[in-house]
Amino acid sequence: MTAEINNLVQTRIPTEHGEFVLHYFSNTIDDKEHVALVFGDVAHKMEVPVRIHSECFTGDVLGSRRCDCGDQLDKALQLISEHGFGVLIYLRQEGRGIGLLKKLQAYNLQDEGMDTVDANIHLGHRPDEREYTIAALMLEDLQIDSIQLITNNPNKIEQLQALGVKVEGRIAIEIESNCDNHAYLQTKAHKMDHFLTKTKK
Ligand SMILES: Nc1nc2c(ncn2[C@@H]2O[C@H](COP(=O)(O)OP(=O)(O)OP(=O)(O)O)[C@@H](O)[C@H]2O)c(=O)[nH]1
Numbered sequence: 001m002t003a004e005i006n007n008l009v010q011t012r013i014p015t016e017h018g019e020f021v022l023h024y025f026s027n028t029i030d031d032k033e034h035v036a037l038v039f040g041d042v043a044h045k046m047e048v049p050v051r052i053h054s055e056c057f058t059g060d061v062l063g064s065r066r067c068d069c070g071d072q073l074d075k076a077l078q079l080i081s082e083h084g085f086g087v088l089i090y091l092r093q094e095g096r097g098i099g100l101l102k103k104l105q106a107y108n109l110q111d112e113g114m115d116t117v118d119a120n121i122h123l124g125h126r127p128d129e130r131e132y133t134i135a136a137l138m139l140e141d142l143q144i145d146s147i148q149l150i151t152n153n154p155n156k157i158e159q160l161q162a163l164g165v166k167v168e169g170r171i172a173i174e175i176e177s178n179c180d181n182h183a184y185l186q187t188k189a190h191k192m193d194h195f196l197t198k199t200k201k
């Protein structure tokens with residue numbers, strides 16, 4: 001079966017970074033509610049700034065300092081609004097695709113000394129189980145010609161290109177580390193090849 005999405009609802013979402021339009025998509029791959037927040041006119045545009053943000057309940061909603069997700073979410077919306085147009089796709093891939101329950105178990109393993117990669121493996125998962133077919137279909141639905149991806153993760157760029165998305169550049173989104181996420185960011189820099197120049201120093 002080929003994957004399909006449906007853009008079911010678009011509604012205005014005023015934020016502190018200006019007014020976005022939230023697009024709600026249904027899909028034939030999973031039963032999750034994936035959405036895209038669109039700022040300005042993006043149809044038929046090249047080099048559209050796009051953030052593909054993976055759900056992180058602890059970071060995005062609770063403001064947890066164990067990761068950089070909450071700050072990245074806010075910074076991406078700010079960047080897109082300052083640019084004048086762009087998209088933030090919010091994929092419901094909690095815990096790099098392993099779900100909230102397993103991510104919380106992985107946190108406890110990290111508190112016992114494992115890093116974020118080994119904790120996933122210990123729980124019987126790959127270090128990163130995300131894939132981006134739905135995001136690629138959303139970009140197609142929004143009629144975006146090419147993008148600049150807002151990310152530090154080289155694997156996201158490779159996966160999107162393999163899905164036929166024209167990624168013309170990368171916009172870095174590096175957050176200052178704190179004492180609670182420093183080791184976590186170090187692991188992303190050294191074991192997951194993320195471009196984290198401040199952390200790598
Ligand atoms: N399994 C697991 N998932 C985590 C952990 N910390 C954060 N996450 C999840 O990781 C996802 C975000 O991925 P990151 O590796 O932080 O960043 P990225 O999306 O790959 O890269 P950027 O585009 O640069 O942000 C979210 O779904 C979080 O819920 C962890 O320790 N274990």
Ligand SMILES: [Zn+2]
Pocket residue numbers: 056058059060067068069070
């Ligand atoms: Zn997070």
